[in-house]
Amino acid sequence: MEKYGDWFIMALAGTLLLAWLYRSFYRWLHAPVNMNRITLGKGAAVSDGDENVQLLNRNGYKVLSAKHVVPIPVELDDAPLGTGARIYIDYMATKDDLTYIVKTARERKPMDWTASGVRDQLLVYALLLQDCSGILYIDAKSGTIRKIAFHLSD
Known part of the structure; x- marks a missing residue:
């Protein structure tokens, strides 16, 4: 019997x-x-003294991390083009078990709040990290947080 049990297992x-x-x-x-x-x-590391982090915390978001750099190699005619490109993510935050990419307002590059302007500046982040629930665009000077979501069809 022991022989058949071993074979069965x-x-x-x-x-x-x-x-x-x-x-x-x-x-x-x-x-x-x-x-x-x-x-x-x-x-x-997240700095608690940062005004952007404080703004997110006041509005119920938990900041997970800061300053991510995503390197993107670029080729032109099968040859590397310089050192490539980089995409910068200012913060990653969560609220209600949803994860968001956070971009901060810059004086040198103001946001054009039209559909094409938002698409041109932020769509790359939604395509880069598709598991995120959206993008938070924050302006600490005015104290505003704008939530952007792109709904891409298949």
């Missing part, structure tokens, strides 16, 4: 392993091409 383990391998291969085979997701590192 081995057969069950082999079947589970084959099922897991098949499922993993099937998922990989049918995954969309654009599934390469960017993962952010830890980012810089």
Whole structure:
């Protein structure tokens, strides 16, 4: 009896392993091409004295991290173009179990509050981190927080 029990356990383990391998291969085979997701590192430490962090905290947001830099290599005619490009994310914040990318207002680059102006300046962030619930555009001088969400259709 002990001999058949060992064979049964081995057969069950082999079947589970084959099922897991098949499922993993099937998922990989049918995954969309654009599934390469960017993962952010830890980012810089959050300074509690920062007026932007204080504004977010007063409005119920919890700031997770600050100053993320996402390097993007650029090629032109199959040759690297300089050192590439970088995208800067000022903060990452959460509220009600939703994660947001935070961009701060800059005097040198004011926001054009038209659909095309918002798209031109912020759509790249929504495409870069698709798991986020939106983008918070904050202006500490005026004390405003604007929530932007892009609804992309398939």
